[in-house]
Amino acid sequence: MDQSRIDLLAIAIPSLMIIIAEMSLFAGRTKLAMWMHLILLIFLTLSTMVFDDRNRKHILRAFILLSLLRILNLSMPVFFEMTLYSYAFIYAPLIISTYVVVKDQELSYSDIGITRNIRYYELPVALIASVVIAVGEFLIIKPGYLIPDLSVFNLLKLSIIMIFFVGLVEELVFRSILQTKLEEMIGKYQGLILASILFGFMHSGYGTFHEIAFTAFAGFIMGGIYIIRRDLLLVTMVHGFVNILLFGILPHMVQH
Numbered sequence: 001m002d003q004s005r006i007d008l009l010a011i012a013i014p015s016l017m018i019i020i021a022e023m024s025l026f027a028g029r030t031k032l033a034m035w036m037h038l039i040l041l042i043f044l045t046l047s048t049m050v051f052d053d054r055n056r057k058h059i060l061r062a063f064i065l066l067s068l069l070r071i072l073n074l075s076m077p078v079f080f081e082m083t084l085y086s087y088a089f090i091y092a093p094l095i096i097s098t099y100v101v102v103k104d105q106e107l108s109y110s111d112i113g114i115t116r117n118i119r120y121y122e123l124p125v126a127l128i129a130s131v132v133i134a135v136g137e138f139l140i141i142k143p144g145y146l147i148p149d150l151s152v153f154n155l156l157k158l159s160i161i162m163i164f165f166v167g168l169v170e171e172l173v174f175r176s177i178l179q180t181k182l183e184e185m186i187g188k189y190q191g192l193i194l195a196s197i198l199f200g201f202m203h204s205g206y207g208t209f210h211e212i213a214f215t216a217f218a219g220f221i222m223g224g225i226y227i228i229r230r231d232l233l234l235v236t237m238v239h240g241f242v243n244i245l246l247f248g249i250l251p252h253m254v255q256h
Helices: 003-026 030-050 054-078 084-104 122-141 152-186 188-201 209-229 232-255
Strands: none
Touching: 003 030, 003 054, 003 152, 003 188, 030 054, 054 084, 054 152, 084 152, 122 209, 122 232, 152 188, 152 209, 152 232, 188 209, 209 232
């Protein structure tokens, strides 16, 4: 078989399986979604032992991180109700797994987008983009708050977890690893679109197509910023600000 077709299959099959698993979750079939991601995790791990091509190994390991994220997310409520601290328990193992992938691929700081300090004029842009995304998403899913009030201490806790756990890990996985490798294999804009679609479907747990579509749009915006600036810290700030507004500030503002 032509090598380019093998590359496409190495991307298309895991992408399709992830989408199917996420649609099972969307339909309320949580156990089925969990088993599908677990089977996919095993399948992808075994596949990395079969392929000799480094690009294929790397893209499969990026997909492994997506399934691992979902498995951790689905298994966490088994032990206790989802709270702000649940995010720390979910994303801490992913930090370790992502670090292993980065080291295995011998990625430098510049490869993953840690290249320079954020410029002063980029912060207002990040904040504006965050507000637009957060307000749009809030109108769709209307989430409750993860902190009891808007005290400095609670906002600091929320900010640390949403920026340095959720935002950093997801942007590292979706933008620095997955999107970058997709760009190399199928093209810049094709990689951006596919990474954005997968980012959208990975938010299927909210149970609305509007959320999937809007989150895919948000992923496209953050992915576009990453293409332009190649700055992991900038897109992490955007992602983190969105979640701070979405799960902290906006619910309290609307409530009062």
